[in-house]
Amino acid sequence: MSLQIQIGDITIHRIVEQEAPFFDPLAFFPTLQKEVWEQNLAWLQPRYVDPASGKLMLCIQSYLVRTPHHNILIDSCVGNDKPRPTRPFWHMLKSDRFEQGLAATGLAVSDIDYVMCTHLHTDHVGWNTRLENGRWVPTFPNARYLFADRELAHWTQRHKENPDAYPWVTDSVLPIVEAKRVEMVKSDHALNDLVQLIPTPGHTFDHYSVQVGKHGQDALITGDMIHSPIQARYPELGMMADFDSKQAGETRRKVFGRFCDTSTLMCTAHFPSPSTGRVTRWADGFQFTDA
Ligand SMILES: [Zn+2]
DSSP: OOOEEEETTEEEEEEEEEEEEOOOHHHHSTTOOHHHHHHHHHHHTTTTBOTTTOOBEEEEEEEEEEOSSOEEEEOOOSOSSOOOTTOTTTTTOOOSHHHHHHHHTTOOGGGOOEEEOSSOOGGGTGGGEEEETTEEEESSTTOEEEEEHHHHHHHHHHHHHOGGGOHHIIIIIHHHHHTTOEEEEOTTOEEETTEEEEEOOSSSTTOEEEEEEETTEEEEEEETTOSSTHHHHSTTOOOTTOSOHHHHHHHHHHHHHHHTTSSOEEEESSSSTTOEEEEEEETTEEEEEEO
16 A cells, blocks of 8 residues: 655655445435446446445545645544544544554654645544543644635534534634634645645535645645545536535536646545546546556
8 A cells, every 4th residue: 555655855645544435325425326326336346335335435544745844734534532423433533543654654743834624524624633631632733724714714603503513623623723723724825836725615615625746746635625536437426515516516627627637646535545646538527547
């Protein structure tokens, strides 16, 4: 399993917290027709779909991007000790895989300069915090956490209306705000000439992806603008947790149209290992090929 990618003078490490069959595809993609799904199973199995359970094979992971200037953690998985009553496989997790994965990169929590959350869903914010003497404290003591301003406002408001429905905002987002570690940015923010946020709205209100590297030697850390290569084949196919599936489909068409048939490496959040690849055209959609 490839966990390290070199692109010019940038190194990208994958830190995998979980990799397993997770969701029933017809529930995960609510508008997916059974016949269409079955027509595609030949290429989806066994890598993207577990033949035994019929469930989608998914990774939960972070990308650690090392540039000559900064160590940047993009998305922070599910985290430990977090109550997630509606998701048994994430509820009160006690796993050493994230910490072991981070240690394998040769870096410690204190070496992380920035934590970027592509969006504020439960499986992208978990290790933002850890439990210390009964309190949620920032896991990365020297990091600034970059949240898109409208994404943070959106979740803060929803949480205010119904805190019990959004436990990850309680334990993994608001403690970072209270600790004054947040840097609120626009979702097209440029950190410098090597790290550029790209707005990819739809899955959530103000979702961003992160382009790293220089022209011709670059990668796009997609976050959840895509969950499975069947959404490349059919860009309009929405997933169950989308804020606006129509907008998410328009985002996929736009982003894949821009990066297909280029050398840009797509680093997806949830595709099974190696999770990275390149995009080419396929009929009126797109094909994702491992790389
Ligand atoms: Zn996700």
